[in-house]
Amino acid sequence: MHVLILGGTSEARRLADVLAADPALRVTSSLAGRVAQPRLPAGEVRIGGFGGPEGLAAWLRAHAVDALLDATHPFAERISRNAALAAAGTGTPLLALRRPSWEAREGDxxxxxxxxxxxxxxxxxxxxxxxxxxxxxxxxxxxxxxxxxxxxxxxxxxxxxxxxxxxxxxxxxxxxxxxxxxxxxxxxxxxxxxxxxxxxxxxxxxxxxxxxxxxxxxxERPPAPAGVRTAPDVAGAADWVRRLAG
CATH class of the missing domain: 3.40.50.720 (NAD(P)-binding Rossmann-like Domain)
Known part of the structure; x- marks a missing residue:
């Protein structure tokens, strides 16, 4: 099962580490390339953009991606939108890993x-x-x-x-x-x-x-694309992948 992680966050790296340890999974992480010396995750890595939702959809088809994980920064609004469009256009299961927002405490x-x-x-x-x-x-x-x-x-x-x-x-x-x-x-x-x-x-x-x-x-964060399933942490996202893998 080929899993593509749209990464660049600490959660994306931890998720790649967890999934790459499973011999039943092939894990590819995609990094935007905005950082000169990124911390590379486990598994395969590609760096650079896809060319919009059409380019991402073409990559999903060409590389036989079975599951797409959007683990980008909560403010990476464009790539999240592109991921939703590409997943819908190709029928690829999509999950967004979104850490919870900060909450104000007394004294803030x-x-x-x-x-x-x-x-x-x-x-x-x-x-x-x-x-x-x-x-x-x-x-x-x-x-x-x-x-x-x-x-x-x-x-x-x-x-x-x-x-x-x-x-x-x-x-x-x-x-x-x-x-x-x-x-x-x-x-x-x-x-x-x-x-x-x-x-x-x-x-x-x-x-x-x-x-x-x-x-x-x-x-405040931009709204997530409508209709996209989310998980709040790495464990939840990994469980979703394992359920897909059967």
Missing amino acids: RWHPVPSLAAAAEALPGLGTRVFLTTGRQGIAAFAHLDGLVFLARSVEPPVAPMPAVTEVLLERGPFTLDGERELLRAHRIEVLVTKDSGSAATAPKLTAARELGLPVVVV
Whole structure:
């Protein structure tokens, strides 16, 4: 049984590790290629785009894929949509692995917004020293904001445009609570901006912000494609594959 995992997340790597250990399964992970030195999962790996839903559908047919797993980032809206269209067009069973959203706790000062553009609109008045953790492709949404000082953290170097005053930290999670506390204090951060990735690897910043009483602008996830079955964790996704395999 050939399983294609649309990956790039820690869950996708763990899922590939679990499934590749089953001799009855052939596992291929597809990575977008946006990271120069990605952490490679077990099994076969392909890197690069497919060319839209039609290209993905053609790949599914050409490589006799029996099951498609969308384990991309919760904000990878385009590839998730393409996966749904390609699966429907080819009759390939599809499951989306989606980690649960973060939930606000007592003491949190969250400001939920529907988009990066809305996050930029919300910033003035919340603070002037901003910790931006939206990924390198999200920084451009804040480029027009003057009078604010940004600390932007990403795995890969961001590209222009960027805010006029921006310090870039090139770091990859997981991050520790002690490390996040020290980072916020050392840079005198007044407001945090993040996407609701739901990742445990990056959640310590939320705890650190809560302890310091900082406001947090949280960009809400885009809606998942209609009609797509989901699993909240690796175990659930692996069970789905095993049921298909019989």
